Amino acid sequence: MKSDTSLSKTEENYIKAIFKLSEKDDQPVNTNAISKSMSIAPASVTDMLKKLAEKELIHYEKYKGVRLSLEGKSVATQLIRKHRLWEVFLVNKLQFGWDQVHDIAEELEHIKSESLVNRLDTFLGNPKFDPHGDPIPNREGKFTLRNQTTLSTLVPGQTGILVGVREHSTPFLGYLNDLKIALGTELKLVERIEFDNSLKIEISQQQQTIITEKVGQNLFVKFK
Numbered sequence: 104m105k106s107d108t109s110l111s112k113t114e115e116n117y118i119k120a121i122f123k124l125s126e127k128d129d130q131p132v133n134t135n136a137i138s139k140s141m142s143i144a145p146a147s148v149t150d151m152l153k154k155l156a157e158k159e160l161i162h163y164e165k166y167k168g169v170r171l172s173l174e175g176k177s178v179a180t181q182l183i184r185k186h187r188l189w190e191v192f193l194v195n196k197l198q199f200g201w202d203q204v205h206d207i208a209e210e211l212e213h214i215k216s217e218s219l220v221n222r223l224d225t226f227l228g229n230p231k232f233d234p235h236g237d238p239i240p241n242r243e244g245k246f247t248l249r250n251q252t253t254l255s256t257l258v259p260g261q262t263g264i265l266v267g268v269r270e271h272s273t274p275f276l277g278y279l280n281d282l283k284i285a286l287g288t289e290l291k292l293v294e295r296i297e298f299d300n301s302l303k304i305e306i307s308q309q310q311q312t313i314i315t316e317k318v319g320q321n322l323f324v325k326f327k
Contacts, residue, residue: 110158112213115182116141117151118160121171122179131168180244181220186212187233187240188223194234195227201234201285202276235276236267236286236323255302255319257292263324264289270321282312290324 110118120140124132134152138145149165156163160175171179189211193199199207214220221242224230231247232238238246251266265288268276279285284306293311294303300316 110178114151114155114158114160115178115213117148117155118171118175118179119182121161121169122176122183125170131170133168137169177244180240180246182212184240184242184244185214185220187237188220188227188230190233190235191227191230191239192223200276200280202273202280204234205271205273232267234286235271236265249325251323251325253320254290254292254304254322254324255300255316257324259292259294262289262291262327264327265322266325267323268321269323275321278318282306282314283310284322289327290322 117137120137121132124136124140134145134148137143137152138148141148152161152163152169155161155175159172160178162170162172186208189208190201190204193204193207194201224242229241230239238248240246249266252263253269254263254265257263265284265286267286268279270276284290289307291305291308292302293305295301296303296313301313302316302319303311303313304319305311
């Protein structure tokens with residue numbers, strides 16, 4: 104299969120889900136993980152995996168998990184590219200908040216026109232990262248990597264600049280908005296509270312607040 108033009112929106116969503124589930128350790132993804140990720144019954148997942156295998160987008164063996172083929176990986180990275188470029192457009196050009204764009208970009212990522220996406224990329228100045236700090240694949244599917252760590256790994260006294268967030272949900276991003284935390288915000292770890300590992304932080308050299316360890320694990324920073 105040489106093109107994604109024949110793929111349905113549902114098929115594309117499966118391919119992207121498999122890509123994201125296998126991104127960390129490059130291990131086969133089991134059916135239950137896909138079912139949970141997409142909130143779809145395991146039997147329906149199995150039926151779809153058979154279709155994707157027939158289109159040579161995945162390598163699938165029952166009970167052994169799923170891997171994307173090279174073509175499947177190409178489809179997935181281009182979907183991610185479109186999604187993240189549209190998020191940049193929505194935030195930078197249409198003034199949407201970073202907590203408002205995910206669902207809209209989920210729809211726009213299924214537009215098939217490659218020339219439109221390439222023109223969008225050029226129009227936006229070929230951005231390397233989206234409004235949540237996630238890398239945007241280029242036309243060849245290559246991601247830009249950078250040195251970053253989570254806020255929760257800092258030691259008291261260390262300061263980092265927020266460069267990304269792991270969690271993209273509207274409630275989480277709205278919570279950060281309330282704290283006046285955005286990409287580029289300076290965050291200093293003041294104290295790690297022994298009782299529950301919650302973190303006292305200083306925001307932009309001004310107010311201090313306490314966040315949970317889980318929140319700290321969802322904030323990516325680079326050192327100043």
